[in-house]
Amino acid sequence: MLEISHLRYDVAAEDGGELGILRDVSLTVGDGKLVVITGPNGGGKTTLARTIMGLNQPTGGSIRWNGTDITDMSITERARAGVSYGFQQPPRFKGLKVKDLIALAAGKEDLTPAEGCQYLTQVGLCADDYIDREVDASLSGGEVKRIEIATILARKAGLMIFDEPEAGIDLWSFAKLTETFEAIHKRGESTLLIISHQERIIQLADEIVVIEKGEVAKCGPREEIFPQIMARTLPGCGYMKEADR
Numbered sequence: 486m487l488e489i490s491h492l493r494y495d496v497a498a499e500d501g502g503e504l505g506i507l508r509d510v511s512l513t514v515g516d517g518k519l520v521v522i523t524g525p526n527g528g529g530k531t532t533l534a535r536t537i538m539g540l541n542q543p544t545g546g547s548i549r550w551n552g553t554d555i556t557d558m559s560i561t562e563r564a565r566a567g568v569s570y571g572f573q574q575p576p577r578f579k580g581l582k583v584k585d586l587i588a589l590a591a592g593k594e595d596l597t598p599a600e601g602c603q604y605l606t607q608v609g610l611c612a613d614d615y616i617d618r619e620v621d622a623s624l625s626g627g628e629v630k631r632i633e634i635a636t637i638l639a640r641k642a643g644l645m646i647f648d649e650p651e652a653g654i655d656l657w658s659f660a661k662l663t664e665t666f667e668a669i670h671k672r673g674e675s676t677l678l679i680i681s682h683q684e685r686i687i688q689l690a691d692e693i694v695v696i697e698k699g700e701v702a703k704c705g706p707r708e709e710i711f712p713q714i715m716a717r718t719l720p721g722c723g724y725m726k727e728a729d730r
């Protein structure tokens with residue numbers, strides 16, 4: 486279980502004061518649940534995900550994972566504890582091949598072709614075309630994004646956090662990805678926290694959390710929150726991006 490309690494993340498403001506990016510965020514995610522975090526741009530979703538992963542040190546509150554306080558743990562310690570995070574814009578790794586990156590994530594020396602195929606197919610990539618490619622600038626943004634998601638799947642972490650997994654991904658691969666999320670959720674082996682503006686991903690959620698202005702604006706079962714979100718997606722305002730409607 487992930488338990489976030491009164492989490493704050495403040496940064497220095499231009500006027501010399503403090504700017505609250507996350508303000509008193511409390512949230513509980515049960516084991517095996519699929520929770521979608523959505524909300525307007527700049528609301529604080531990525532900051533929350535980065536803080537859970539340890540990329541930002543909170544200025545207040547606590548994060549517990551499976552009963553252990555991980556608030557002051559390093560990124561590596563959190564990863565060892567089973568927390569993994571897929572960046573909104575994943576980095577490239579010049580000199581590393583796709584198979585190296587996935588093998589590293591899976592904790593193996595090498596990958597068999599079948600294993601490579603297993604992980605890449607889940608994100609809509611053909612292993613034959615990608616397994617020996619370098620994860621450098623020759624790959625498109627959508628390709629790097631899908632390869633990074635494959636590494637998270639290979640890690641089989643207890644908590645998988647995906648930051649806008651739909652970003653830059655074509656329709657066919659997106660359909661494959663939603664199937665993959667559904668399958669992981671059905672197996673119940675991992676807890677999924679997915680930041681998304683995409684209606685089809687939001688529809689997979691057990692629970693939806695709306696983060697707005699650094700606070701939890703809404704939180705509850707999908708059946709309850711989804712109609713409220715849709716009611717606010719009127720032209721010119723609302724939670725969901727124009728392109729997703």
Ligand SMILES: Nc1ncnc2c1ncn2[C@@H]1O[C@H](COP(=O)(O)OP(=O)(O)OP(=O)(O)O)[C@@H](O)[C@H]1O
Binds near residue numbers: 496506
């Ligand atoms: N270190 C920082 N210093 C100043 N402002 C910051 C810092 N980190 C985040 N912010 C600001 O905090 C707000 C929340 O950013 P965040 O990236 O978490 O939003 P988001 O909800 O993920 O947005 P999007 O939907 O556009 O991805 C933004 O206005 C951002 O510019």
